Amino acid sequence: MNRIDKKFQELRDQGATAFMPYLCAGDPNPELTSKLLLTLEEAGADLIELGVPFSDPIADGPTVQRASERALTHHISLQEILEMVATVRTQTDIPIALMSYYNPIFRMGEDAFCQVAQDAGVDGVIVPDLPPEQAQSLLEIAPRYNLATIFLVAPTSPPERMQLIASVSTGFIYCVSVTGVTGARAMLSDEIAPMIAELRKHTDKPISVGFGVSTPDQATQIAQIADGVIVGSAIINVVEEHINDEARLFTAVKQFASDLTAGVKR
Numbered sequence: 001m002n003r004i005d006k007k008f009q010e011l012r013d014q015g016a017t018a019f020m021p022y023l024c025a026g027d028p029n030p031e032l033t034s035k036l037l038l039t040l041e042e043a044g045a046d047l048i049e050l051g052v053p054f055s056d057p058i059a060d061g062p063t064v065q066r067a068s069e070r071a072l073t074h075h076i077s078l079q080e081i082l083e084m085v086a087t088v089r090t091q092t093d094i095p096i097a098l099m100s101y102y103n104p105i106f107r108m109g110e111d112a113f114c115q116v117a118q119d120a121g122v123d124g125v126i127v128p129d130l131p132p133e134q135a136q137s138l139l140e141i142a143p144r145y146n147l148a149t150i151f152l153v154a155p156t157s158p159p160e161r162m163q164l165i166a167s168v169s170t171g172f173i174y175c176v177s178v179t180g181v182t183g184a185r186a187m188l189s190d191e192i193a194p195m196i197a198e199l200r201k202h203t204d205k206p207i208s209v210g211f212g213v214s215t216p217d218q219a220t221q222i223a224q225i226a227d228g229v230i231v232g233s234a235i236i237n238v239v240e241e242h243i244n245d246e247a248r249l250f251t252a253v254k255q256f257a258s259d260l261t262a263g264v265k266r
């Protein structure tokens with residue numbers, strides 16, 4: 001069974017919600033990404049969303065863009081990121097969803113990509129600029145390699161589109177909390193609860209919410225209505241704050257992620 005499905009089933013049995021931090025592969029450098037991933041697991045993460053840095057992102061806010069820029073200074077390729085996953089896979093069984101824009105996958109070839117991803121120990125793929133209408137081939141190939149295909153719904157998605165996305169998504173459905181880009185926000189949008197309620201009419205697949213979740217209290221609020229809470233920028237902000245002090249960086253990230261875990265599990 002796919003690690004993502006297994007994790008959500010376990011959590012559902014416990015009545016618990018997943019804490020799903022996002023990391024940009026190669027940020028602040030390739031070696032530290034792997035260490036951060038293991039630190040997040042120690043701090044209670046249930047699943048890691050690992051982003052492939054890309055020069056022309058469409059949904060990334062300033063914080064994720066800065067993380068991508070730092071990663072790109074190390075010239076890290078998709079191939080190298082998959083090697084990183086393979087190495088980290090020898091040390092952890094945590095589910096890993098790879099978030100990549102379509103271009104790097106297209107260049108590698110969908111079949112080759114899925115093959116290498118599976119061999120490396122990736123469990124699912126999120127391709128934010130690939131709408132389901134254009135994903136036929138990926139939807140055919142990914143399941144052969146036991147990879148979940150995770151699609152995004154937004155507050156602007158009409159019910160028919162939610163239904164389509166719910167039917168093609170596997171692993172979980174990524175609910176984008178706001179119309180806009182990624183980034184820590186002071187307030188949660190009041191569009192989230194109605195969006196989840198609508199989506200639940202179409203599916204009983206796990207629903208995770210991301211974009212803007214920044215504090216343990218916000219994580220608690222989301223955890224009450226969703227199956228997973230995704231946090232990216234707020235964690236990257238902590239990394240940035242301590243970027244010149246490695247020891248401090250790891251204690252600070254571990255502390256912040258533990259606080260978020262506590263918020264999600266409250």
Ligand SMILES: O=P(O)(O)OC[C@@H](O)[C@@H](O)c1c[nH]c2ccccc12
Nearest residue numbers: 022059128182183211212231232233
């Ligand atoms: O950073 P935030 O606001 O906490 O949101 C998570 C987000 O960064 C991560 O899931 C992500 C990064 N880049 C993306 C592009 C599209 C969808 C999602 C993402």
